[in-house]
Amino acid sequence: MHALSCPFPIRQYPQVLLAHGGGGKLMQDLINKMFTHAFGPRPESGLHDSTVLDLPVHKIAFTTDSFVVKPLFFPGGDIGTLAVNGTVNDLSMSGARPLYLSLSFIIEEGLSMESLWMVVRSVKKAADEAGVKIVTGDTKVVDRGKGDGLFINTSGIGIIEHGLSIVPANIREDDAVLINGDIGRHGIAIMAKREGLDFETTIESDCCALNGVVESLIKAGIKVHCMRDLTRGGVASALNEIAKDAYKAVEIDEASVPVDEQVASACAIMGFDPLYVANEGRFIAFVPESQSSNALEILQAHPLGRGACRIGRVLPENGGLVTLKSVIGARRILDMISGEQLPRIC
């Protein structure tokens, strides 16, 4: 794929025109020579507006996500990588095996065709790595000044092959809260690039597909009670959402939450709390205390869980409060933030 050149005549059309979204010949050309070239023909030939899929089971997960990240390209990925992995991860968090994605572009007139092709290649690479297929799509072009280069929507379908119910309502007193690695890389990578900040080494986004590491937990028989990927709002928001949905109290041990030194310095400089900074390849799992050591070993044995550790537990109290036991032993409430620290992070 990477060696492939693009059969769409990029030199002839160095920028995306309004007509590339107009439903005529130019749009057909873009779809056939760039998108279909990258993603292959649709599953059932000749289909147009929708795709027919034969699923092996009746129980599926369905999700949608729009991506408006700025800038489009950042250390560790781009909007295409993000669009695939974000939706794959949303499906994975319910324990589904992601199979099919849709891909919808909203392009601003004037976007360089080379950028579009780079994103298409990233989508293809990320989809291949995650083992999902792009099966249907849509292309719209908006006039110059009415978009911001490129927005992408991906929706996804996954199949559920296990009998677990992986939802907040299922977390139990004493459940261990595990995380698969250090936090804050994605948010800081985006922010540093956007603001032109230079650190000693480049902080890369942690953007990746989590379906493999999640599958390793479930296949090993870990009775996962709840999972969530730590995107907008970071680990603090995810914990708050789950605790509130479950009406249970959760306690986090601050010292045990892994933060890379560079990320910590960047957060200090920019005034961010890493607990609220977005990630794109990190998730928390609530597992029964009795299985927590086993689960941790499984995570650590996976390339995307090498930095896994236990960061907290579910308390006996009700009420949905998340508390943080600080490094010096003090306890404070870890609340949800009102807005956001970093806009347009995904």
Next chain:
Amino acid sequence: MHALSCPFPIRQYPQVLLAHGGGGKLMQDLINKMFTHAFGPRPESGLHDSTVLDLPVHKIAFTTDSFVVKPLFFPGGDIGTLAVNGTVNDLSMSGARPLYLSLSFIIEEGLSMESLWMVVRSVKKAADEAGVKIVTGDTKVVDRGKGDGLFINTSGIGIIEHGLSIVPANIREDDAVLINGDIGRHGIAIMAKREGLDFETTIESDCCALNGVVESLIKAGIKVHCMRDLTRGGVASALNEIAKDAYKAVEIDEASVPVDEQVASACAIMGFDPLYVANEGRFIAFVPESQSSNALEILQAHPLGRGACRIGRVLPENGGLVTLKSVIGARRILDMISGEQLPRIC
């Protein structure tokens, strides 16, 4: 629903803020008090990023569509109506029964909260009318000047309960080409509103959900060979796409293509050919000649097919050419246009 007031405090937040897409409290508030209020709780309570669905069959149709129509509100509908019906119709064209939609908003900071609520109500109303459920969603806000009020993506899942293969490859010599009504209303309604043109009476968009009328054909035993809704590029583009995919020649009788008088005048004034103007509630069906009268009766008996008629047929020749027999009897090639007549029509 229409009588319902919105529990989200619109007065307190008369405009959408960046923070309403930030993953924090404000976003949760908007989701819970506006979106969940309108669309109801997700099918399995407590789920976050994706929704778990139990399907009655294994064979499904899956589709995606982003909507960037300008203006957001137009005679006969708005971007919300369009976003539901567009995706419902894409599913219907493969003969699927649409069941579930995702709904993803990309909102420009500063959009009036009242407009958002109006769109949400339209989405709900259109979904109810089409018999589909909004089961998962996403909300992003982009900074002022980086969007255009509101873009919507809907993706959809439908189930296929029949044994037909409704694809271009299935059209046969002598198949009749039927249409369910007059053409060009949607495109002209948008354009007139956008350009501030006044006609004697207001031309309304034909935007509607076609699943009911399609179902009536299939349930009556009509062996539909191919269908397509006539959106961007109009009837001419749809015919060209099908003819090319099938490598068959199709002939259309110009005099038989219904165009409302007002729409025809508007097209003449603006220099548009109605055959290329977008529709949002019209489709063509290729049916066996032997069933064409029966199919036409079924269409005409349905409220959305009262203006149905036969507009052409499949010729014995190969090659994918669409020809038009003009009113005076001349034959000309009806080609695909290169770009578009009307940008941002859907």
